[in-house]
Amino acid sequence: EVQLVESGGGLVKPGGSLRLSCAASGFTFSSYSMNWVRQAPGKGLEWVSSISSSSSYIYYADSVKGRFTISRDNAKNSLYLQMNSLRAEDTAVYYCARTSRALDYWGQGTLVTVSS
Amino acid sequence: QSALTQPRSVSGSPGQSVTISCTGTSSDVGGYNYVSWYQQHPGKAPKLMIYDVSKRPSGVPDRFSGSKSGNTASLTISGLQAEDEADYYCCSYAGSYTFFGGGTKLTVL
Numbered sequence: 694e695v696q697l698v699e700s701g702g703g704l705v706k707p708g709g710s711l712r713l714s715c716a717a718s719g720f721t722f723s724s725y726s727m728n729w730v731r732q733a734p735g736k737g738l739e740w741v742s743s744i745s746s747s748s749s750y751i752y753y754a755d756s757v758k759g760r761f762t763i764s765r766d767n768a769k770n771s772l773y774l775q776m777n778s779l780r781a782e783d784t785a786v787y788y789c790a791r792t793s794r795a796l797d798y799w800g801q802g803t804l805v806t807v808s809s
Numbered sequence: 810q811s812a813l814t815q816p817r818s819v820s821g822s823p824g825q826s827v828t829i830s831c832t833g834t835s836s837d838v839g840g841y842n843y844v845s846w847y848q849q850h851p852g853k854a855p856k857l858m859i860y861d862v863s864k865r866p867s868g869v870p871d872r873f874s875g876s877k878s879g880n881t882a883s884l885t886i887s888g889l890q891a892e893d894e895a896d897y898y899c900c901s902y903a904g905s906y907t908f909f910g911g912g913t914k915l916t917v918l
Contacts, residue, residue: 737898737910738849738855740908740909743907752905788854790855794843794860794861794864795845796855796857797857797866798857799854799856801854
């Protein structure tokens, strides 16, 4: 069974940093591209970043480019999102999602709250 | 960079059909056959319902169908059921970016 479990969310002050993790199981993690997608409270889905299976291709939404860094460790079956210079508008539930023709499996999400 | 355009809400009675549109540009929806649709119930993670414009993942009822014409994709749900009440999001690959629609709330009357 495919499972994606996010962790690392919490309350952080504006300008602060946070590192999210996504632990994958039930599939060959190293064969799939992965994504981070976020959803602000009461709002729609927003794609944040994607990383290819071997980390050769990395893409970011303009809203996070230069502040967020996506990475993965295929040996540990884990996906990461390093978030720096956080702003109030980054407050959201952050989901990790696997790419297989589309975003076919999603985790349950981790809440990031940016507030003073 | 801008989100794809969806109606904010649609509604229908049980047994009826509804269609949700998703309008983009020639750089996203119109340029690739990589449109997908997601269903999200309150407090839950999104679930993939349609990929590659019109394909259904295993386990998704055939009441759900997708299509595309030009820069507009559509999700049609036939034989509406109470459990179909949810938010629906379209999504399109666009080269270095992936765009979501703003979401459509489906109400089953």
